[in-house]
Amino acid sequence: MIPAPDAPWIECTIVEVSDEGVCLEVGALAVPKIFGLAFTAGGEVLRVCLLIWRRGEMIGARFVTAKELRLGFEQPRDADPELQKALAD
Numbered sequence: 001m002i003p004a005p006d007a008p009w010i011e012c013t014i015v016e017v018s019d020e021g022v023c024l025e026v027g028a029l030a031v032p033k034i035f036g037l038a039f040t041a042g043g044e045v046l047r048v049c050l051l052i053w054r055r056g057e058m059i060g061a062r063f064v065t066a067k068e069l070r071l072g073f074e075q076p077r078d079a080d081p082e083l084q085k086a087l088a089d
Contacts, residue, residue: 001029001031001036002035002036002037002043003032003035004035005036010026012024012025012027012029015058019063021052021063022037022047022049023059023060024037024060024061025057025058026058026059028057031054031059032051033050033051034048034049034050034064035048035051036048036049037049037061048063048064048069049061049062049064050062050064
């Protein structure tokens with residue numbers, strides 16, 4: 001996980017991945033609203049992710065497209081209302 005462009009990478013475990021997003025085990029680590037996820041050690045395969053939910057040591061995030069990054073994007077309608085409020089802050 002890449003919490004910010006110049007920040008050190010944080011090791012996490014990919015529990016599940018789909019075309020739309022990913023479920024990660026992150027322990028007690030703080031996770032930013034938007035973060036990068038490297039699928040290879042050298043960062044050759046990289047996706048930008050939006051935190052959708054957190055349950056204990058597990059998080060769910062959806063992949064953000066380049067178009068969404070350029071134009072801005074909305075929170076998914078089915079996201080947890082408490083998480084939506086936290087993401088809006």
